[in-house]
Amino acid sequence: MGIVEWAKSPWGQDVPIHIFWYLIWVSAIAGLVFLVGHAIWARYFAKPEEFAPGPVQVQASSLPERVARHSLAARMFHWVMAASMFALLITAFLPKVGVKFAWVQWHWIAGIVLIASILFHIVHASFFMDFWAIWPDRQDIKDAGNRLLRALGKPAPPPRRFAKYPLENKMYHAAIVLTGLSVAITGFFMMFRVRTPLFTRNPYLFGDMTWGMMYVLHGLAGVGLIALITIHVYFAVRPEKLDITKSMIFGTMSREHYLEHHDPERWVAGPAE
Amino acid sequence: MAIIRDIMPAFELFQPATTEDALGLLDRYGSQAWVLAGGLDSFDWLKDRIKRPSFVIDLSQIKELRGVRPLDGGVEIGAMTTLTEVVRDPTIREKFGLLAEGAESAASPQIRNQGTIGGNVSQDARCWYYRGGWKCYRAGGNICFADTPTAINREHAILGADRCVAVNPSDSAPALIALDAKMVIRNSKGERVVDAEDYFIGPGTDITRMTVLQPGDLLTAIRIPATWAGAHFYFEKIRDRQVWDFPLVNIASAAVFTGDRVDRIRIAVNGVAAHPVRLKEVEAAVTGKTRDAATADMAGQMAVQGAQPLRYNGYKVPLMRNLVKRAIRGVEEPAWAS
Numbered sequence: 001m002g003i004v005e006w007a008k009s010p011w012g013q014d015v016p017i018h019i020f021w022y023l024i025w026v027s028a029i030a031g032l033v034f035l036v037g038h039a040i041w042a043r044y045f046a047k048p049e050e051f052a053p054g055p056v057q058v059q060a061s062s063l064p065e066r067v068a069r070h071s072l073a074a075r076m077f078h079w080v081m082a083a084s085m086f087a088l089l090i091t092a093f094l095p096k097v098g099v100k101f102a103w104v105q106w107h108w109i110a111g112i113v114l115i116a117s118i119l120f121h122i123v124h125a126s127f128f129m130d131f132w133a134i135w136p137d138r139q140d141i142k143d144a145g146n147r148l149l150r151a152l153g154k155p156a157p158p159p160r161r162f163a164k165y166p167l168e169n170k171m172y173h174a175a176i177v178l179t180g181l182s183v184a185i186t187g188f189f190m191m192f193r194v195r196t197p198l199f200t201r202n203p204y205l206f207g208d209m210t211w212g213m214m215y216v217l218h219g220l221a222g223v224g225l226i227a228l229i230t231i232h233v234y235f236a237v238r239p240e241k242l243d244i245t246k247s248m249i250f251g252t253m254s255r256e257h258y259l260e261h262h263d264p265e266r267w268v269a270g271p272a273e
Numbered sequence: 274m275a276i277i278r279d280i281m282p283a284f285e286l287f288q289p290a291t292t293e294d295a296l297g298l299l300d301r302y303g304s305q306a307w308v309l310a311g312g313l314d315s316f317d318w319l320k321d322r323i324k325r326p327s328f329v330i331d332l333s334q335i336k337e338l339r340g341v342r343p344l345d346g347g348v349e350i351g352a353m354t355t356l357t358e359v360v361r362d363p364t365i366r367e368k369f370g371l372l373a374e375g376a377e378s379a380a381s382p383q384i385r386n387q388g389t390i391g392g393n394v395s396q397d398a399r400c401w402y403y404r405g406g407w408k409c410y411r412a413g414g415n416i417c418f419a420d421t422p423t424a425i426n427r428e429h430a431i432l433g434a435d436r437c438v439a440v441n442p443s444d445s446a447p448a449l450i451a452l453d454a455k456m457v458i459r460n461s462k463g464e465r466v467v468d469a470e471d472y473f474i475g476p477g478t479d480i481t482r483m484t485v486l487q488p489g490d491l492l493t494a495i496r497i498p499a500t501w502a503g504a505h506f507y508f509e510k511i512r513d514r515q516v517w518d519f520p521l522v523n524i525a526s527a528a529v530f531t532g533d534r535v536d537r538i539r540i541a542v543n544g545v546a547a548h549p550v551r552l553k554e555v556e557a558a559v560t561g562k563t564r565d566a567a568t569a570d571m572a573g574q575m576a577v578q579g580a581q582p583l584r585y586n587g588y589k590v591p592l593m594r595n596l597v598k599r600a601i602r603g604v605e606e607p608a609w610a611s
Contacts, residue, residue, distance in 0.1 A: 007408035010418070017414045095479070102477030104435055193416065194436055195581070203421050215415050 004216050009208040016212035019219035021096045027223040031230030038234070047151070049261075052158040056265040063259070064271040066252035069164070069244075074129065077121045078248055081180075084114040085229060088183070092222055108196055111187045118184055133164045135174070139266070140167040163266035168235075169244075175228055182221035186214045281319040288331045292338060292459065292493060295330055300461035302328045304488040309333075310353060310392035313384055318397070323406040338391075338493060341365060346499030349457075352391025352492045356445070357382070359390050369497055371506035371525055375448030378510040381517040391492045394446050394456075394472070395484055398439035398547070399519055400429065410436045410480050420583060427585040428521060431577075431593070433546035435477035438583060444510060446473060446549040447525035447541035452501050457494040458486065466496070470541070473548035483547065501527040501539070507600045511592060520544040522592050526600040533564045540600055542576070545593055552576050552597065559601055569602035 007017045070078070087110035091103040125131055143159030144167050150156050165173070192202045193211075206214070236245045243257040258269055284307070289295040299306050307326030309315050310333075318324035332338055338353035341362040348364055356376045359365060366373050379385060379393060398404075398411060400419055408414035419426045420438045429438040446469070454469040472484055486492060510523035521544055528538040538556050543549040555572045562568045573594040580590045 005413075007414055010407060017408060100474070100478045102435065102475070104477055195434065201420070203416055211415065 003220075011208075013208065015208040016216050018212075018215045019223065023219070023223045024093050024096060024226065027226040028230070031227035034227070034231055035234040042238070050150075050158045051161045051261075054160055054263045054265050056263075058259070058264040058269075060255060060259060063255045063269055065255055066271075067255055067258045067269040068251060068271060069247040069253050070251050071129075072251065073124055075248055075251060077117055077124065081114060081117045081121070084110045084117060085180075085225065088114060089222075089225060089229065093226070104194055108187075108191050108194065111184070111191070112198075114180070115184050115188060118180060130164070133267075134170055136167060136170045137163070139163075140170065143167070160266070161263035162261055163263060166261075172228070172232065175224075179221040179224050179228060182217050183225065186218040186221070189214060190218060281316075282322055282325050284319075284326055284329045286329050286331060288334045290334050290336075292335055292491070295332060295335060296459060296461050296489075296491060298328070298330050299489045299491060302330075306330055306488070308491065310395075311355065311388040312392075313380075313388045314392060314396040317404065321404070321406065323404070332491075344496060346502065347497045350390055350495045350497070352494055353389050354391075356380075356385035356388050356390060356393060359445075360385065368499075368502035369452055371451060371501075371508055371527055372445060372448045372497065374506070374508035375445045375510075375523070375525055378508070378520075378523070379444040384517070390445060390495060394443050394449065394469075394495070395486065395492055396443060397483060398437075399442045400437075400439035401425075403439060410476065411439060413481060422584065424583070425585065426583040428519070428544075429583055429586050430546050431580040431582045431586060431589045432550060433475050433477075433548070434581065435475060435480070435547075437476040437480050437547060439476075439547055440544050441473060441483060441546070441548050442519040443543060443549065444520055444523055447523055447543040448508060449495060449497070450541035450549050450551050451506075451525040451527040451539045452497050453539060455496040455498070456492055457496060458490050459493050460487075460489045460491065464493075469495075470549070470551045475547045501529075504529050507603065509596055509599060511596070522589055522596060524593075524596040524600050530564060535559050535562055535564055535568070535601075538601075540597065542593055542596065545580075545589055555597060564601060564603075566602060569598040572601045573598035 001020060001022065003019060003023065004016045005018055005020055006014050009015045088107060091107040091110060095101065095103050125134075139160060140163075146156040146159045150158070189205065192199055192205050195201055203211075235241050243253045247253040255269075262269075287295075287298050289298060299308070305327045307315065307319075307324065307329045309329050309331040315329075319326075319329075332353050335353060338351040339358075340351050340354055341358065341364060342349045342351075343364065348362075348369065350359060350365075356379055360373050360377045362373075376385070376390065376393070380388065400409075400411070402418035402424070403409050403411045406412075407418050409419075410417050417437050418424060419429050420434065420436075426438060428440065430440050449469040452469075456467045456469055456472040458465050458467060467485060474482060474485055484492075504527045507526045507528075508524070510520045512518040512520055522542065523544055524540065524542045526538060526540040529536040537560060540552045540556055541549050542552065552572075552575075555575050558575055559568050559572050576597040577590050577594045580593070582590055
């Protein structure tokens with residue numbers, strides 16, 4: 001038992017063909033273990049959040065009751081991507097665990113939706129949003145070190161409040177970028193191996209080794225997404241995160257949540273659209 | 274790759290005497306077990322050393338799986354009944370001659386003496402890339418060697434291809450679908466009965482299987498209801514040579530006419546997709562119509578809608594179209610003479 005299944009090509013070469021499918025269960029179990037572990041830690045061991053006062057103090061009365069967080073376009077992207085991701089996971093992995101149905105057509109259609117939504121997001125985030133807001137900055141790294149030391153009982157100053165996105169969100173986003181782009185790019189080329197109305201089938205677009213690596217990367221990123229999405233859904237329904245989750249539905253978060261968790265210097269609040 | 278050595282790799286052989294014993298073995302060994310019926314499909318795989326099961330369960334000693342029995346005006350055929358026994362059975366010949374024609378068109382007399390009806394409907398694809406041991410989609414890989422610009426694919430699918438373009442090679446399968454047969458499947462948990470048309474699956478559903486049978490399952494019998502007994506049947510098989518060959522395309526239909534009017538009809542075609550294709554739209558379109566050249570032309574055109582021929586099998590499109598026309602309109606001479 002390994003990670004990659006190999007086969008002989010017609011020319012006698014050993015080429016990878018795909019991952020071993022037991023990794024589906026490894027990823028699913030890893031996701032569940034994480035959420036159970038986190039739930040126990042959060043319930044019994046986590047200390048209350050403590051933040052250093054920021055340099056900019058804002059009067060609550062100067063803020064709108066609802067602080068704008070996600071634009072309509074950003075929310076639509078998120079939910080379209082979520083729907084396509086779920087469709088992709090269901091069509092990819094249910095047949096592998098015994099639920100048999102004609103999945104290929106639904107899989108590549110969902111893949112097209114995902115690719116289109118990613119392209120939209122790249123343009124939208126690059127030109128119409130604060131591109132760097134979702135990427136970790138120096139303050140995040142410094143605060144993460146302090147939070148870790150404090151969690152271990154070591155002396156360290158309290159961290160500052162977050163910018164628009166907590167570091168955990170930023171790290172999750174980075175992981176989704178990595179896995180999402182991996183499945184999207186490899187999936188796009190894999191569509192040349194099946195019949196679609198979009199391209200002429202061409203299984204010789206790449207050599208056997210390149211194709212094999214592509215299938216392996218698609219599989220690894222795909223099973224990785226099982227754990228990542230499990231964790232994402234878990235955090236979305238945690239009570240302390242519900243304000244953030246609701247903001248992805250309604251676009252705004254409460255003034256109280258903003259003042260409690262976010263640094264007005266690092267994220268300037270604006271009124272709802 | 275396929276190296277014909279004529280010496281099978283070692284395996285543990287079981288020859289149970291009852292279905293219960295066979296089911297117990299299948300339950301115990303699961304996907305490691307290989308069910309051996311007549312052996313016409315199995316021995317190719319085993320001698321070529323492409324399939325290497327650890328346990329082979331030979332059904333030949335189970336008497337209850339053999340024979341044709343009357344059942345509610347129809348018949349129940351044990352899965353281990355040989356094709357010759359099916360062809361010679363008087364009830365089948367009298368009431369369900371379509372199946373007799375289909376079974377008799379399979380392979381050669383010697384093979385029909387050994388081959389079983391259960392094996393005929395459950396046999397694996399005959400795509401030579403797959404049978405040659407290449408790690409194609411059907412073998413768990415990630416490519417179809419028969420669906421490439423340079424592949425030799427004269428015998429392959431024109432309909433319903435989903436990555437794999439292999440076809441179902443059974444001659445009795447379309448006849449059973451046309452007769453609305455029921456497949457009796459047992460496993461250690463019990464029995465289920467599946468319509469013949471649902472027994473066969475395409476690569477979209479499971480690319481490594483031709484039927485709904487899962488590890489632990491055993492096809493024990495095929496029941497043909499009285500519904501189509503004595504109807505007007507049509508069977509025709511087109512092959513490269515008139516003996517011992519798989520179908521390029523075959524067709525089976527059962528119909529009831531009032532005068533020239535089509536009262537009800539079932540048509541199934543094989544050799545064009547990974548599973549026998551029941552032509553439901555065609556059946557609906559011709560029901561109630563006059564059985565004439567115009568109806569037959571319309572049916573033929575409708576049958577091949579959506580066909581996507583490969584490089585070398587474009588001939589199957591007019592072949593299938595004409596077979597459907599002949600099944601509707603009929604031909605002057607008998608479709609098949611034994």
